[in-house]
Amino acid sequence: MSLRGRVLGITLLLLVAALLSSNGLVIGQLRHDLVGQVDERIRGLATVAARLPSLPEVAVEDVPQVRATVEQQLIRDVHLAYLGPDGGVDRVVRAAAGRPPELPRLDAAAVAGRGGRPFRVPATGGGDGWRVVAVPRAGGDGSLVVAGSLGVVNRTVRQLTGRVLLIDSAVLALLGIAGWFAVRGGLRPLRRIEATAAAIAAGELSSRVPELAAPRTELGRLSAALNGMLDRIEAGDAARAASEERMRRFIADASHELRTPLFGIKGFTELYRMGGMPERADVDASMSRIEREAARLVELVEELLLLARLDEEGTAVPLHLTPMDLRTLAADALHDLRALDPQRPVTLTGPGGGPPGGAPVLGDEARLRQVTSNLVGNTVAHTPPGTRVRIGVGTEDGVAVLEVHDEGPGMT
Template structure:
C-alpha cells in the first residue's frame, strides 16, 4: 500500500467509500421494498380472513371440486391476493381448502406448518412443501363455529421483484462505480498537479538552485495556497541562511588571512634578528641592543594584537561577562579625552561641547564598565589623531540626546568615502593601507573593538562622514536608571 502513489491511494480510498455507500443504499432500499410488499400482502390476507371467518355461522362451506366453480374460484382468490384458503377444525386440522388453479398442489404449505399459524391475525412465513418458495399466512378464528380460517399467498413475485431490484442496483452501482472511478482518477490528477509542481521546485532546489520559488498555484486561502506560501517563506529563510553561511565563511577566510598577514611581519622580524645574532651578524653590543629593541617592539605588537583578538572573541561569545558595571558619567571620559588629545598634539584645538556641537557639555549618566568605555574613547581619540593632519581641530561632545547618553568625537580631517565608511568597523580593515604600523591598534581592530564594547553595553558606535567634510564618531549608550526615591 505504501508503494502506491498518493493519487492511487486517494482513489482507492474514495472508491472503497463509494462502494460501501452504494452497498448500504442498495441494502436499505431492497429491505424497504421487501417490507413494503410484505405489508401489502399481510393487509390483503387479514382482510380476506376477517371476511371469510364471518361468512358461515354453521361451519366451513362446501368448496370441494364437485360443487365449486373453478373458472370463478381461481380468479376470485387471485383478486383478493390470497390464492390459498384453508379451514381448520377445533383441533387445528385442515377440513377444507381451496387454491387457485394456477398453483401446483405440491408447492402449497404443508399441513403441519399450517397448524403453527397463530389465530390472532399475526402474519407469519411458511415454507412450501416442495421447498420451491416461501409463503405468507394469516389466521382468524371463525365466527359461529369452532375453527379457524387461514389465508395464504406465495412470495414468489415479491422475492422476484426484490431480486430484480438487487440485480439492477448491483449492475447500476458497478457502472456508476466505474464511471466515478474514472472521473476521480482525472480529477485527482488535476487536483494534485500543484503538488507535482512543488515537487519539481523542490528537486530544482535540491540540485542547488536556491533562487527557485513555488509558483502561485491556488488562492491564498486554500490549503495549496497556504502550503506554497509556507514553502516560499521557508525557502527564503534557507537561501538567506546559506548566503549568511557563505558570507560568514568568506569573512572567516578573510579574518584568517588578515591575522596571518599581521602575525607574519613581527614574527619575521623576531626570527630574522634571532638568526642574525646566531650567525654572528651582531658583532658589537650596540648592534645587539638594536636587535633586542626590535624584538621587544615586535613582541609588544604581537601581545597587543593577541589581546585584541582575545577580547573580540570573548565579546562575540559572552559580551556581558566582560563588563564590570558601575554608575558613572561620560563627562569624565570626555574631559580625559580632551587632555589626551592635547598631550598628543599641543597645536590641535580641542573643543568640549554638548552633543551636535550645541551648548555646553551636559550630564550623561550610565551604568557601565568605566575601564572598557575608556578603551572605546581611546580608540576613537586615537583614530582622530592618526587620520587627521597635525593641528586639525577636534570637537568632543557629551550629553544626552533622544533619551540616550552620547559621547562623540568629531574632526575636520579629510573624511572617508562611502565605501570606506561602510567597512570602517570591519576587523583588520584600514582605509590607508600604506600607513606604517607600530602598534596593535594599527592592525585595524580598534574601531571593531570599540563597536563590540559599545554593543556589549547595549549601545553602539556610529559614523557620519564624507570626503572633505571630516568624520564624527558617535558613542550612544542607555541612560542609567534614576536612583529610587528615599523617604
C-alpha cells in the same frame, strides 16, 4: 501503493459500503412493503370468504363471489381451504398452483390465538414461502385458511437486487474513473512541492514553493511552513559563507600584518650574524629595534583578534586620536627597509623630493604605523632587489604627507 492509489481505494471502499448499506435498506423496506401488500390482500380475501355461505367443493372459477374478490385483490397464486374444529382440512376450495403451503395445526384455539394476523409458512418440499391468514367461519363451525404465495415478491426483489448491483457497478466504475482524475488534479500541488524539494536538494536554495492555495488551507499552511524553513536554511548558508569569507580575510590580513615585523626582526638578526654591527651601539640599537618590532607583533595580534570580533559583530574599529608627527613613522619605515633589504638604496626626503619636514597630525599612531608597515612590506615583496625607494614626509598645501615611492614596474 502511491498516495493517489490509497486515497482512491479508500474512497471507493467507502462508496461501496455506503451503496450496499443504502441499497440493502431500500430493498429490505421494499420487501417489507410488498409482503405487507400480500398480507392486506389475503386478509381482505379471508374476510370476504369467511362471510360467504359454505362453498361447494368445486374450482374457485365456479364461485363468482370468490373469483371476483381474488381477481380484485390481484393475488395470482392463492390457496383457500376450510378447516374443521380440530384443525384438519375439511376441503380445499382453491388449491395452490405450485407447491402448497406447509400449514401448522390450526384448531379452533390456535386460530383464535392468532387473532387474524398473517404469518409466514414454508412451502411443502421447499421453494417460495407463503403468507397465511386463519379466521373463524361465519357459522362458527371450523375455520377458513387463506394463503398467498411470496413467489412474486421474491422474484421482484431478486430482479431489483440484480439491477441495483449492475447500476452500482456502473456507478462505481464511473466514479472510479472520475475520482482518479480528481485525485490526480488534487495532488498536483504536492507534486509541485516535490519538484521544489528536488531542486533544493540539487543545490538551488533560492527555490521556493509557490502559493498553491489560500493561507488558511492545509496546502497553504504547508507551503508557508516550507518557505519559512527554506528562508532559514538559505540565511544559515549565507551566514556560513560569510563566516568563511571573514575567516579567509582574517587569515590574509594576519599574514600581511605580521609579515613586515617578522621580516624586520629576521633582517636585524641576519645583519648581526653577518657582522654588520661591529660597534656596541649598533647592537644596542638593533636590539632596541627588535624589541619594538616584537612589541608591534604582540600589538598586531591583539588588534587582529579585535578586528575579527568587530568584523563578526559588524562594527567599525575604534580609533584613538592623539597629536603626533609623521616623521617618526617615516624614520621607522627607513629602518625597516634597510633591515629587510640591506642592499636596497633608501632615501628620506620631503613630499616629491627635497629635504624632509615636519608633518604634525591628529591620528591613531598604531593604525598609521600599521599602514606604513604594509606599504614597506609591499615594496619589499613586489619590487626587484636593489630597486631604489624614497620615503617622503612633510607638509604640502597645509596637509601632512607620508609617502613611500619606489621605481619598480608597478602592479597590474
